[in-house]
Amino acid sequence: MASPVNPPRGMRDFLPADKARREHALGVIREVYRAHGFDEIETPVVEDWSRLHAGLGGDNEKLSFSILKRGITPEALAAASEAGNAEQLADLGLRFDLTVPLTRFYASHRAELPPVFRAIQIAPVWRAERPQKGRYRQFVQADIDIIGESGALAEIELITATSEALSRLGLEGCVIRVNDRRILFGLLAHCGFAPDQHDRALITVDKLDKIGANGVVEELRELDDAAAERLGGVLAAIEPALVGDGIPLTGDAIRAVLPQDPAAGGEPSGLDAGVENLAGLGEALTGGLPEGVTLRFDPTLVRGMGYYTGTIFEIAHPGSGSSVGGGGRYDGMVGRFLGQDVPAVGFSIGFERVVDLISLPEDDGPDAVALVFDAEASPADLAALKRELVGRGHRVRLEKRQKNMKALLDRVAAEGFAGFANVRAGARRADELEIRPLA
Known part of the structure; x- marks a missing residue:
């Protein structure tokens, strides 16, 4: 017996019903984002190798797929491999996210774009992940970004649009966890970590949900034993506030869970801007989100990408063991390509996880019709x-009658057809058919 022919490891085929559900979700997301004033763009699936490894993509750079230079000889390949010099081997690579291509796109086309540019990008990306549930080597990202707006209005627009998309997809119980990187840096400074230790410390804090507070403290002792111990106390004090309904995104609730610095006579140094930013977001968004979407402050939220500079957010859903979306402000990233700072912030829906949580809506009527015909029916x-029904706006599938009609009708129903009609020999006009709902 021949072995099954499977897609490459970490990649997937989609059957018609799966593809229909994905296209429905993509259509909803696009419709909502366009209604909120975002415009869709498209960038190449490959970027220059040097751009993909410019230090902007964090750990994702290590997971990127490289494309060998054209015409490279086996001798050159062996020499570069032995030297560990990947740049001698590759000049292009598959994109590992949509943010790096967007910043390059904006730097290339800035003169043709409005002062504040609102972009939609929905496209596949590739990472050399270890395949597991919810993690694939090829997957779709659905991003919206605002470039050129430095104020909180950008975050408000992103959260509002994304919340409506989640609601329109039928996802209930979504919690958008929000934090500010300035609050994280302020907490680290309050605990005694030196500024040059902050990025390294946040990498460890980002593991909190995996290794727990004790694990975070033990790992951070390598940087500063006393600072790690103080951070452990801060985390222990914050933890009870995160259970249950969590921490509301209000100024009073945020300040209530942050440690006070007696030396400063108030909040720890560096926190003011972050606290005021989040309090303003919470106030602006109060009553403005759809039912089933909640905003909460989470001072332990880090987001692993080192390019974030301010607000960060992540979507949690009770049906998923991982986040189903996230993003944040990355003001310094565009400037790496443009030579001058440009404010930017983005929000990405984790499409592969979201699409597993939704169902196709039921059809209002038998617009998709299966015509079940006898063997004697004339092809003409x-x-x-079929031509007449398609002209009336129906989707039509021709199916030859089978002995097991139940199996046939179950299959076409699973493929999205809502009605069927028996076609006898000689029938040529649609008015001669009785279209019955499959339900």
């Missing part, structure tokens, strides 16, 4: 029937 008659 069948073609005429």
Whole structure:
């Protein structure tokens, strides 16, 4: 017996029902984002190798797929491999996210774009992940970004649009966890970590949900034993506030869970801007989100990408063991390509995780019709029937009658057809058919 032919490891095929559900979700997301004033763009699936490894993508750079230079000889390949010099081997690579291509796109086309540019990008990306549930080597990202707006209005627009998209997809119980990197840096400074230790410390804090507070403290002792111990106390004090309904995104609730610095006579140094930013977001968004979407402050939220500079957010859903979306402000990233700072912030829906949580809506009527025909039916008659029904706006599938009609009708129902009609020999006009709902 021949072995099954499977897609490459970490990549997937999609059957018609799966593809229909994905296209429905993509259509909803696009419609909502366009209604909120975002415009869709498209960038190449490959970027220059040097751009993909410019230090902007964090750990994702290590997971990127490289494309060998054209015409490279086996001798050159062996020499570069032995030297560990990947740049001698590759000049291009598959994109590992949509943010790096967007910043390059903006730097290339800034003169043709409005002062504040609102972009939609929905496209596949590739990472050399270890395949597991919810993690694939090829997957779709659905991003919206605002470039050129430095104020909180950008975050408000992103959260509002993303919340409506989640609601329109039928996802209930979504919690958008929000933090500010300035609050994280302020907490680290309050605990005694030196500024040059902050990035390294946040990498460890980002593991909190995996290794727990004790694990974070033990790992951070390598940087500063006393500072790690103080951070452990801060985390222990914050933890009770995160259970249950969590921490509301209000100034009073945020300040209530942050440690006070007696030396400063108030909040720890460096926290003011972050606290005021989040309090303003919470106030602006109060009453403005759809039912089923909640905003909460989470001072332990880090987001692993080192390019974030201010607000960060992540979507949690009770049906998923991982986040189903996230993003944040990355003001310094565009400037790496443009030579001058440009404010930017983005929000990405984790499409592969979201699409597993939704169902296709039920059809209001039998717009998708299966015509079940006898063997004696004329091909010309069948073609005429199909042409007439398609002209009336139906989706039409021709199916030859089988002995097991239940199996046939179950299959076409699973493939999205809502109605069927039996076609007898000689039938040529749609009015001669009785279209019955499959339900």
